[in-house]
Amino acid sequence: MTGVPFVLPALAVLALLILFPVIYTGVLSVTNEQGVFVGLANYRAVAEGRLTATAVWNTVYFVGGSIVFQVVLGTLAGIFLNQQFRGRAVLRSLALIPWVVPGIVAATMWAWMLHTEFGIVNHLLTSGGVVDRSVGWLTDPDIVMPALIAINVWKLFPFVALMVLAGLQTVPHELYESARVDGASFGDEIRHVMLPQIRPVLVSVTLLLMIWGLNAITIIYTITRGGPANRTLVLPIYIYRQAFEAFAFHQAAALSAMFFVFSLVLVWLYLHAFAAQEGRP
Amino acid sequence: MIRVARLAAVGALAASLACASAEPGREIVWWTPSWGQARAEVLADKFEAAHPGVTVKLEVTVADGLPTRIQTALRSGSPPDLIEAQHAWVVPYAQANLLQPLDDVIEDRGDFLPASLEYDTWDGRLWAIPFRIETHALFYNRRMFREAGLDPDTPPQTWPALVDAAKTLTRTNSAGRRQYGYAITGGGEVGNTLFRTLPLMWMNGGDIVSADLSRATVNARPAVEAVTFYADMLTRHKVSPPSTLQDDGLAIRRLFVAESVAMYQSGPFDIAPIRRENPALDLGVMMLPTPTGGEPAVALGGWSFIVPKDAKQPGLARSLVRFLAESENMGYFTDTFPARRSAMALPRFADPILENFKKMLTYARRLPAHKNWLQIVQVYFDHVQRVLVGDVPAERAMNEAAIEIDRLLASP
Numbered sequence: 001m002t003g004v005p006f007v008l009p010a011l012a013v014l015a016l017l018i019l020f021p022v023i024y025t026g027v028l029s030v031t032n033e034q035g036v037f038v039g040l041a042n043y044r045a046v047a048e049g050r051l052t053a054t055a056v057w058n059t060v061y062f063v064g065g066s067i068v069f070q071v072v073l074g075t076l077a078g079i080f081l082n083q084q085f086r087g088r089a090v091l092r093s094l095a096l097i098p099w100v101v102p103g104i105v106a107a108t109m110w111a112w113m114l115h116t117e118f119g120i121v122n123h124l125l126t127s128g129g130v131v132d133r134s135v136g137w138l139t140d141p142d143i144v145m146p147a148l149i150a151i152n153v154w155k156l157f158p159f160v161a162l163m164v165l166a167g168l169q170t171v172p173h174e175l176y177e178s179a180r181v182d183g184a185s186f187g188d189e190i191r192h193v194m195l196p197q198i199r200p201v202l203v204s205v206t207l208l209l210m211i212w213g214l215n216a217i218t219i220i221y222t223i224t225r226g227g228p229a230n231r232t233l234v235l236p237i238y239i240y241r242q243a244f245e246a247f248a249f250h251q252a253a254a255l256s257a258m259f260f261v262f263s264l265v266l267v268w269l270y271l272h273a274f275a276a277q278e279g280r281p
Numbered sequence: 282m283i284r285v286a287r288l289a290a291v292g293a294l295a296a297s298l299a300c301a302s303a304e305p306g307r308e309i310v311w312w313t314p315s316w317g318q319a320r321a322e323v324l325a326d327k328f329e330a331a332h333p334g335v336t337v338k339l340e341v342t343v344a345d346g347l348p349t350r351i352q353t354a355l356r357s358g359s360p361p362d363l364i365e366a367q368h369a370w371v372v373p374y375a376q377a378n379l380l381q382p383l384d385d386v387i388e389d390r391g392d393f394l395p396a397s398l399e400y401d402t403w404d405g406r407l408w409a410i411p412f413r414i415e416t417h418a419l420f421y422n423r424r425m426f427r428e429a430g431l432d433p434d435t436p437p438q439t440w441p442a443l444v445d446a447a448k449t450l451t452r453t454n455s456a457g458r459r460q461y462g463y464a465i466t467g468g469g470e471v472g473n474t475l476f477r478t479l480p481l482m483w484m485n486g487g488d489i490v491s492a493d494l495s496r497a498t499v500n501a502r503p504a505v506e507a508v509t510f511y512a513d514m515l516t517r518h519k520v521s522p523p524s525t526l527q528d529d530g531l532a533i534r535r536l537f538v539a540e541s542v543a544m545y546q547s548g549p550f551d552i553a554p555i556r557r558e559n560p561a562l563d564l565g566v567m568m569l570p571t572p573t574g575g576e577p578a579v580a581l582g583g584w585s586f587i588v589p590k591d592a593k594q595p596g597l598a599r600s601l602v603r604f605l606a607e608s609e610n611m612g613y614f615t616d617t618f619p620a621r622r623s624a625m626a627l628p629r630f631a632d633p634i635l636e637n638f639k640k641m642l643t644y645a646r647r648l649p650a651h652k653n654w655l656q657i658v659q660v661y662f663d664h665v666q667r668v669l670v671g672d673v674p675a676e677r678a679m680n681e682a683a684i685e686i687d688r689l690l691a692s693p
Contacts, residue, residue, distance in 0.1 A: 116523050116524030118535070133523070134524075136523050136524070138526075139467075227527075229667045230666075245655070245656075
């Protein structure tokens with residue numbers, strides 16, 4: 001009991017920093033500008049909004065697309081970097097660059113590299129004869145989201161690789177040896193030794209990627225602001241626009257609360273499907 | 282413990298220093314956009330010299346996201362003392378009770394272009410002091426005209442002639458490079474596309490909202506025709522470059538400077554950068570083409586000084602505005618034209634390239650003043666983008682925009 005007074009200040013600060021905004025958002029979402037309780041009116045307005053469904057779909061598309069490629073590419077890179085070869089240390093450091101570069105810098109750089117007219121990517125493709133006309137990486141409505149997913153994958157796959165690498169280094173050497181004695185090929189080693197051993201790592205990394213993906217705003221806002229024609233409007237950008245461009249704080253709060261539940265459901269589904277089995281002794 | 286005590290002492294010292302520098306009546310904070318920074322510094326020094334003990338602290342802003350940042354600052358309760366804002370933002374701010382009236386700051390109103398003062402007036406009071414005014418006109422590359430067999434001395438005057446010229450200018454040039462006839466904007470801040478489409482509606486007898494601000498007229502025929510004419514440059518005639526949906530005014534200027542684009546619409550603020558970045562470019566400026574037999578129209582743009590309601594130094598801010606609005610200082614500070622007629626006589630406004638911009642000023646109109654205007658424009662721009670992407674035809678997009686705009690016009 002004597003410890004309680006000592007942790008109280010820290011608890012108070014935590015409550016202020018975490019609980020207050022959450023509760024205040026909840027209060028905002030059920031009141032109007034005069035502070036009068038309006039029930040679920042803000043939620044109804046948001047649900048009926050023309051862009052809400054678009055934003056939800058774009059968010060699922062962006063997060064889903066990013067995670068699949070981040071995990072696959074990251075795992076392959078991690079396995080590769082775990083092999084013995086000359087220059088491994090240098091390559092390991094280089095691979096981390098995308099993750100270390102600040103998001104805003106990376107986003108601005110990619111925005112210029114992918115510009116339809118001035119971008120180096122189109123310049124290389126057209127001068128190399130790969131395509132005859134400039135590709136509208138950020139203007140073609142069907143290409144812009146895959147392009148942003150690719151940038152997000154580039155940004156975060158090194159993180160997955162790093163975690164996989166760390167996981168692989170805890171795998172006891174005896175496991176590989178006994179597998180080889182049984183005549184396992186490298187492919188068998190990956191499937192039957194490495195992947196089962198790093199499964200817990202992958203499960204938690206994927207959860208992190210999901211949470212980060214749902215909250216990602218830097219890359220998309222910097223590069224497209226949600227455009228063209230709302231093709232890349234994800235929920236965080238939609239909330240930001242409602243709050244700070246339209247100054248509809250109450251609707252933005254309702255949208256945030258719905259987004260919170262939406263994220264919670266996604267995370268719960270994920271944990272239910274994968275992590276629960278892991279938890280069994 | 283000793284370390285804690287030392288820290289506390291340092292903290293107290295820092296706090297007392299902070300108090301000293303924030304002594305009332307000393308410092309004015311002035312938000313100025315990056316392009317006028319050098320001139321703002323000169324004027325700030327001049328003002329400080331005339332007012333001993335006063336410091337003017339410049340905080341430099343950038344165009345990108347500026348309306349949002351100003352709104353947030355005005356609502357934060359601790360805004361700067363003086364802000365440069367576009368004319369069209371002023372009345373919505375005043376209606377939201379975020380500004381101080383500035384009626385007593387200028388005496389000789391007759392010297393100002395009347396439309397510029399109208400822009401900043403609401404409820405019988407003046408809420409800002411206009412200092413910079415401008416309109417768009419059409420920049421064109423005279424060499425590219427000649428090479429395509431067009432006469433640079435008789436540029437197109439009507440919409441059909443503009444489309445014809447743009448089609449002729451869209452080709453692969455002698456150096457084997459693809460060039461485009463007429464660049465429109467489809468990205469960036471909403472204002473870019475607003476200033477390039479609203480005048481088309483006006484010339485065609487339409488508007489985004491009715492004159493009494495009671496209902497949306499963006500889905501009426503004149504407005505839909507104007508949006509169609511604009512979007513067709515990209516979707517039908519393909520005379521605007523493929524990057525259109527990510528291009529703002531700055532991007533199309535760069536394409537023009539690189540001679541990838543033969544014509545584009547912009548204001549006189551682009552003259553200096555074009556001459557600096559490509560001195561060899563044979564530059565021409567024409568009036569905006571009109572529908573056959575129509576009158577020109579163009580949106581009056583430019584900037585005003587505002588003093589936030591919660592400014593900490595309202596008295597000093599007013600003195601600074603009065604100083605900056607003096608004819609000579611205004612003529613020096615403006616990037617384009619001064620709002621004062623007397624300042625227009627300065628030699629810097631005698632350049633012949635400005636001739637058609639001056640003519641366009643006589644057809645200038647102000648944007649509608651409604652407190653939800655920024656949101657209305659956002660909705661409008663969203664739907665114009667849908668047309669540019671090719672999702673829906675202009676008529677359907679504008680019908681859907683009208684429903685949302687009507688709601689914004691009616692909301693309290």
